[in-house]
Amino acid sequence: GAVVSQHPSRVICKSGTSVKIECRSLDFQATTMFWYRQFPKKSLMLMATSNEGSKATYEQGVEKDKFLINHASLTLSTLTVTSAHPEDSSFYICSARKKTAYGYTFGSGTRLTVV
Amino acid sequence: TQLLEQSPQFLSIQEGENLTVYCNSSSVFSSLQWYRQEPGEGPVLLVTVVTGGEVKKLKRLTFQFGDARKDSSLHITAAQPGDTGLYLCAGALIIDTGKLIFGQGTTLQVKP
Numbered sequence: 001g002a003v004v005s006q007h008p009s010r011v012i013c014k015s016g017t018s019v020k021i022e023c024r025s026l027d028f029q030a031t032t033m034f035w036y037r038q039f040p041k042k043s044l045m046l047m048a049t050s051n052e053g054s055k056a057t058y059e060q061g062v063e064k065d066k067f068l069i070n071h072a073s074l075t076l077s078t079l080t081v082t083s084a085h086p087e088d089s090s091f092y093i094c095s096a097r098k099k100t101a102y103g104y105t106f107g108s109g110t111r112l113t114v115v
Numbered sequence: 116t117q118l119l120e121q122s123p124q125f126l127s128i129q130e131g132e133n134l135t136v137y138c139n140s141s142s143v144f145s146s147l148q149w150y151r152q153e154p155g156e157g158p159v160l161l162v163t164v165v166t167g168g169e170v171k172k173l174k175r176l177t178f179q180f181g182d183a184r185k186d187s188s189l190h191i192t193a194a195q196p197g198d199t200g201l202y203l204c205a206g207a208l209i210i211d212t213g214k215l216i217f218g219q220g221t222t223l224q225v226k227p
Contacts, residue, residue, distance in 0.1 A: 004157075036217075041201075042219070042220065043121075043203055043217045044203065044205075044217045045217075046216065046217070049214060097213065097215075103148075103160065103163060104148070104205075106157035106158050106160075107157050108157045109155065
């Protein structure tokens with residue numbers, strides 16, 4: 001149990017366009033989902049906490065207007081990178097937490113390349 | 116400022132050697148987790164520790180949570196080339212139990 005599906009796994013987009021990444025909990029309800037960014041050979045950096053039915057909470061230094069997060073249901077959160085630039089190229093990973101568990105389940109990540 | 120300090124960040128050893136990875140913080144965690152991540156994939160949970168002083172074993176891996184729940188260690192006995200990968204510790208802050216904060220990660224290379 002506790003499977004999180006993230007897609008697309010890879011996406012290449014042109015500068016100035018927007019890209020949407022989806023994160024779905026397949027077999028459980030996730031009241032809270034998290035979005036991370038990871039640079040090559042580095043650890044995961046928390047970008048924002050996504051709560052179902054409410055606004056996301058962004059970490060310091062993360063532009064909320066650039067990284068739009070929507071958590072429309074208990075099983076789906078989306079991250080939209082708006083007006084993407086080459087410096088937004090990175091590995092983005094989502095995580096979902098069960099309501100009453102310590103465990104966090106991670107998606108397989110999305111490799112975004114902005115050209 | 117790094118909330119969770121993980122060390123060493125890089126480790127290259129020979130097959131059969133033992134190693135220990137540390138995660139330290141001045142903050143108290145409600146739980147601490149260890150993950151392993153392969154390139155291009157999401158982290159995979161190895162273990163969760165929640166009780167101060169707790170020790171958990173997973174085959175050749177031994178995980179310990181500090182008594183004050185501020186630090187943790189991962190010890191690998193007789194490392195094998197298959198243990199090569201990125202190891203990450205992550206803690207859920209006791210004051211904000213939903214948020215999972217990661218250490219810097221340890222890139223382990225085990226040479227045959």
